[in-house]
Amino acid sequence: MTNEKIIEVEQLMKIFGSFHAVDDISFDVKRGEIFGFLGANGAGKTTAMKMLTGLLSPTSGKATVAGFDVYKETEKIKKTIGYMSQKFSLYGDLTVKENIQLFGGIYGLKNKVIKAKMHELLGRLGMENSANALIDSLPLGWKQKLAFSVAMLHDPSIIFLDEPTGGVDPVTRRQFWEMIYETAHNGTTIFVTTHYMDEAEYCDRISMMVDGKIAALGSPDELKKGFNAQNMDEVFVGIAREGKVLK
Amino acid sequence: MKRFLAFVQKEVYHILRDKRTLLILFGMPVVMILLFGYAITTEIRDAKIAILDHARDENTQQLKDKILASTYFLLTKELNNEQEIAEVFKDGKTKVVVVFEPNFGKKLQTESSANVQLIADASDPNTANTLVxxxxxxxxxxxxEINQNANIPYQISMESRMWYNPELKGVYYFVPGLIAILLMLISAMMTSISIAREKELGTMEVLLTSPMRSGQIIIAKVVPYVILSLVDAVIILLLGKYVFEVPILGSLPLLFMEVLIFILLALSLGILISTVAATQQTALLLSLMALMLPTILLSGFIFPIENMPPPLRVMSNIIPARWFIVIVKSIMLKGSGLDILWQETVILCGFILFFIALSIKKFKIRLE
Incomplete structure (x- = not known):
């Protein structure tokens, strides 16, 4: 992790009618950091993430992702980020190879590059023999890893993971987080939302959203100390109960 | 461009690997045209008729032989009195009863004129009309034949009665209507489902966060279906021409241009539906209810627009297929050109612009 800020958010707002989905949030993420984005359903996580990935234009406030403005430079942002969603993001009726070719093509990689990447990726995942298997026929853990690797295909400097481990068994989750660590170690910034409080502990820093606002922000240790809690679950309960805001 | 092609290729894989969709895409046109073709076909063979001969003389015998010698009719029963007519119609197998008046032959000889009455079961109006x-x-x-060696021309006057449905509807040419319905089905339903599927599976988000623009995604999704729809249109036209002998009198390029316009229209409708439908099921239901039913019922495909009550007649104007059917009928059956059909063509193009504008608006609202 460096001190270079790769995501900067200042007083970002998103208002739907009279509903403040994201209400004046400010934070920044450093290059190579694993940044956890937590909150209950409807707390505004997804809306915030959509604004950062260029899917949604903010109502007001400032934000830059990899130095690009979220209002005007969404196309540039899209080229520099990777995205993997909680819902499965590869095509089940295409083979492993075809999915890699498709996403390589979508991100404008040259055929030669795609070929090399595919070879490297399949080797790393130990999936050389499954290159022509349909995604649907693979075990969930494999799919997950593959989806992550495909999202990394174009070497994004930031990768957004929207509840990537939803519905996955603990062992696979553990393996998945190992991949995340490795990726962060190589300098890619990880922006991850999750429901699982134990996963929050794996992050370098986390922010907790409640009703569109950031209720707490800091490293897991800082938060636990601040709330006098044993684990992240208790932190979360503390925030929910007291509505306490810790910065 | 490479992005675009990679995406089109993916769509092609989706279509080719989904056996059910493939079956719908290519099985449906064939099945439908054969089904409709034989159901609404105007050519009837071996229709069952009954004869009530009050005269039973040489002339009626000759006429009966002549009728039954044709391949069109099979005699089910010789009737003895008027009461039997209603009875023989009841089982629905007998389509026509031919009634010769008493002293048919004698009248023909002495008065040079005699009467035949044709009573048809017009609960199936097309068949009745054709048989008569x-x-x-x-x-x-x-x-x-009998007039050839006669000085005074003989006159057999015929009177036909359509039972059960005195107002006969015309015979429809089903091929144009079928093209409209199938193109609507394939283009609109399939695209709306395929876009909804991406939304349902969550892959749409992945695509939207990629550098592909949403317009690019939509166009790339639509391209394979344009081609498939064209192939289907060709299948229908070929089957129509070679199996049912529906002529294509007008210009083929013009016909294909109009078909392409209608495909684009159906696709824009499909896109519109997909902007409001979040799941494949919703997309399917919306397409069926909002597109297929009105297209089938109000386009003039089954029920002639002229016979509709005024409110429905007005409504039929907003059914795109109505205009398309007029165009295709005119080109195929009358050989009309663009000089006659430009108005309908302009209307179709107007629909396209309207639906696309509406989709863009809806799409923006959804994102906001």
Whole structure:
């Protein structure tokens, strides 16, 4: 992790009618950091993430992702980020190879590059023999890893993971987080939302959203100390109960 | 461009690997055209008729032989009195009863004119109409034969009665309507489902966060279906021409241009539906209810627009297929050109612009 800020958010707002989905949030993420984005359903996580990935234009406030403005430079942002969603993001009726070719093509990689990447990726995942298997026929853990690797295909400097481990068994989750660590170690910034409080502990820093606002922000240790809690679950309960805001 | 092609290729894989969709895409046109073709076909063979002969003389015998010698009719029963007519119609198998008046032959000799009555079961109006036409032709033929060696022309007057449905509807040419319905089905339903599927599976988000623009995604999704729809249109036209002998009198390029316009229209409708439908099921239901039913019922495909009550007649104007059917009918059956059909063509293009504008608006609202 460096001190270079790769995501900067200042007083970002998103208002739907009279509903403040994201209400004046400010934070920044450093290059190579694993940044956890937590909150209950409807707390505004997804809306915030959509604004950062260029899917949604903010109502007001400032934000830059990899130095690009979220209002005007969404196309540039899209080229520099990777995205993997909680819902499965590869095509089940295409083979492993075809999915890699498709996403390589979508991100404008040259055929030669795609070929090399595919070879490297399949080797790393130990999936050389499954290159022509349909995604649907693979075990969930494999799919997950593959989806992550495909999202990394174009070497994004930031990768957004929207509840990537939803519905996955603990062992696979553990393996998945190992991949995340490795990726962060190589300098890619990880922006991850999750429901699982134990996963929050794996992050370098986390922010907790409640009703569109950031209720707490800091490293897991800082938060636990601040709330006098044993684990992240208790932190979360503390925030929910007291509505306490810790910065 | 490479992005675009990679995406089109993916769509092609989706279509080719989904056996059910493939079956719908190529099985449906064939099945439908054969089904409709034989159901609404105007050519009838071996229709069952009954004869009530009050005269039983040489002339009626000759006429009966002539009728039954044709391949069109099979005699089910010789009737003895008027009461039996209603009875023989009841099982629905007998389509026409031919009634010769008493002293048919004698009247023909002495008065030079005699009467035949044709009573048809018009609960199936197309068949009734066709059979009566056949019978009239046969009787007229017979008249010519006996008139050849006669000084005074004999006159057999025919009177036909359509039972059960006195207001006969015309015979429809089903091929144009079928093209409209199938293109609507394939283009609109399939695209709306395929876009909804991406939304449902969550892959749409992945695509939207990629550098592909949403317009690019939509166009790339639509391209394979344009091609498939064109192939289907060709299948229908070929089947229509070679199996049912529906002529194509007008210009083929013009016909294909109009078909392409209608495909684009159906696709824009499909896109519109997909902007409001979040799941494949919703997309399917919306397409069926909002597109297929009105297209089938109000386009003039089954029920003639002229016979509709005024409110429905007005409504039929907003059914795109109505205009398309007019265009295709005119090109195929009358050989009309763009000089006559430009108005309908402009209307279709107007629909396209309207639906696309509406989709863009809806799409923006959804994102906001």
């Amino acid at each position: 036409n056949y019978l009239q032709a046969i009787v007229a033929d017979y008249m010519m």
